[in-house]
Amino acid sequence: MNSSSGPHHYIWTGAEQRSTPRVGIRSSSTRCEEGYTLVALLALMTILALFAAAAAPSIRHQNQREREVEAIFRGEQVAAAIRVYYSYRQSRSRPADPAANLPTSIDQLLEGIPVGTKKVQILRPSATRDPLSDSGEWRLIRPRSSELSNFQRSLMLFAGNVQPATNDPQLKLVEQVMALPVLPTLGIATAAASSSGDDGSTGPFIGVASRSRTDSILHYYGIDKQTEWIFTPLFR
Numbered sequence: 001m002n003s004s005s006g007p008h009h010y011i012w013t014g015a016e017q018r019s020t021p022r023v024g025i026r027s028s029s030t031r032c033e034e035g036y037t038l039v040a041l042l043a044l045m046t047i048l049a050l051f052a053a054a055a056a057p058s059i060r061h062q063n064q065r066e067r068e069v070e071a072i073f074r075g076e077q078v079a080a081a082i083r084v085y086y087s088y089r090q091s092r093s094r095p096a097d098p099a100a101n102l103p104t105s106i107d108q109l110l111e112g113i114p115v116g117t118k119k120v121q122i123l124r125p126s127a128t129r130d131p132l133s134d135s136g137e138w139r140l141i142r143p144r145s146s147e148l149s150n151f152q153r154s155l156m157l158f159a160g161n162v163q164p165a166t167n168d169p170q171l172k173l174v175e176q177v178m179a180l181p182v183l184p185t186l187g188i189a190t191a192a193a194s195s196s197g198d199d200g201s202t203g204p205f206i207g208v209a210s211r212s213r214t215d216s217i218l219h220y221y222g223i224d225k226q227t228e229w230i231f232t233p234l235f236r
Contacts, residue, residue: 061217067131068218068226071210074127075231078138078208081109081123083233088113099143102204106138130210132226138208141230148206151223151230158222164235207232 082103089101103109106128112119129136141148155164212226220229 064214065217068216070131071226072218072220072229072231074129074131075138075208075210075229077123077127078106078109079231079233081127082206084122085109085113086233099204099206102143102206104202104204106140106208130208130212132214133211135211137211139211139227140205141207141209141232143204143206147209147228148230148232148234151228151232152235154223154228155221155235206234 085103085108086101090098093101095101106123109123110125110128112121112123114120128138130138152164156162207230209228209230210226214226216224216226216229223229
């Protein structure tokens, strides 16, 4: 029998063992698997980057092509509006200089022409913007300009050295005074032509062109320079 005043004796049991957290130790095989995963991820990212780099020129090419298609669409709308505007003015008055009935600004085309008590729209607002240039402003092509003669020459070369002509009865009356004479064989404009179609001068214009000087993807009547595409009701 144990005395209450004597020393206490404890018997150790496994149940009384204090539990301690076990620190996990990664095996070498786990570290290898994680290394392989990282390498595979880097390889995948490299492949994706290569595909993106290869696709970038094609995307830029397609983007430029779409903008050129839109520029031709809008430019020809401006040309059609010039024809309607000129025909309306010509039907009301016939000045000594037929070019006097041409518009002098894009805004005149945007305002439309009077029909009765209303004005009829002949040009959509979106067509007044050039999608190829940074400024978005069309370059105005003046009658009797060297640019117009050069465009006429390009059309002749495209058509097999055939003189282009307009099918519009109204414009046919003034066709000879709109563009300068072009030598039919060599296609050289006369020296009397002005140096620029949009040199800051004011007055009537017979067409528009882009301010962009980029080489084109599309060929407009065989022309591969965006700035040389002229949208005019003449020669159509």
